[in-house]
Amino acid sequence: MTLCIASDVCRDLPPLSLPSLRNLTFSLQYRQFRAFGRFSHQTEGELHRIFTTVLAAYGPLLRRLHLNPVDWDESWGYLIIHNQLLLDHCPALEHFITYTTNSAARASHHPTLRWIDIWISFEDNESDSDIYDDPMAACIQDTANFPALQGCRFLDLSLSPIADLPVFASPEDVLPDDGVLWTTPPFCICQTYDMVTWEDFYEYDSGSDSSFKLSPSEEEDDLDDSESNSDSEEFSDDDDTIPEPTRLLDTEPRFDIDRLAAGVV
Numbered sequence: 001m002t003l004c005i006a007s008d009v010c011r012d013l014p015p016l017s018l019p020s021l022r023n024l025t026f027s028l029q030y031r032q033f034r035a036f037g038r039f040s041h042q043t044e045g046e047l048h049r050i051f052t053t054v055l056a057a058y059g060p061l062l063r064r065l066h067l068n069p070v071d072w073d074e075s076w077g078y079l080i081i082h083n084q085l086l087l088d089h090c091p092a093l094e095h096f097i098t099y100t101t102n103s104a105a106r107a108s109h110h111p112t113l114r115w116i117d118i119w120i121s122f123e124d125n126e127s128d129s130d131i132y133d134d135p136m137a138a139c140i141q142d143t144a145n146f147p148a149l150q151g152c153r154f155l156d157l158s159l160s161p162i163a164d165l166p167v168f169a170s171p172e173d174v175l176p177d178d179g180v181l182w183t184t185p186p187f188c189i190c191q192t193y194d195m196v197t198w199e200d201f202y203e204y205d206s207g208s209d210s211s212f213k214l215s216p217s218e219e220e221d222d223l224d225d226s227e228s229n230s231d232s233e234e235f236s237d238d239d240d241t242i243p244e245p246t247r248l249l250d251t252e253p254r255f256d257i258d259r260l261a262a263g264v265v
Helices: 030-035 043-061 074-078 083-088 135-139 216-234 253-261
Strands: 002-005 023-029 064-071 095-098 115-120 151-156 180-184 187-191 195-198
Touching: 002 043, 023 043, 043 083, 083 095, 115 135, 135 151
Parallel strands: 002 023, 023 064, 064 095, 095 115, 115 151, 151 195
Antiparallel strands: 180 187, 187 195
């Protein structure tokens, strides 16, 4: 089941009875929070109140819990989500998917948790990042307090509109050493034991995609680049060749989210 946390609370809703609920996703819609004037210092407390209210009722049933920041904005990253507080409501949980990497978010213990996935931004996924080499260190405090834990992974945040990504690219999959590729034309997604991300961030060529549209800021950047290249050509030697500029895949999460959410895949 997916609960979309988007705007003000609906009143007078009938109570739900979901005795067979095993998988729960909280879909976090930042733009709706902002549109309703709800993104403020109180948002962190409101999110935890929503999470804990639902989990107090259904947490003991859950095997998978997913916090999915599908409508990503960097402001989400400033909210501290206390993962351990959520885990305490889910004593039988096996798979937890979250999106924060700050020290306060690192879980301290759980008896049955087998897998932890964490959505991270492209910037956090760089090779010089402090957390890049060790997903487990980014997720938990001490492995001794997670007796059932088998692994932790990073999920590329720009893929978060694919809400079922942690399921169809399951951490339980048996993989070759170099991982496997999932093809969603024109994109290729690479799954390894440590990460699910693009096969190659710089492989996508929008020039071959008729549906590709530049934002106004990108059009201005392209114009500036074109003028700059023209100036360079005027002062270059005849023997020098300047390669034609190639438009690369924009690695900002918002770009990919807008395209994927619109069904442009």
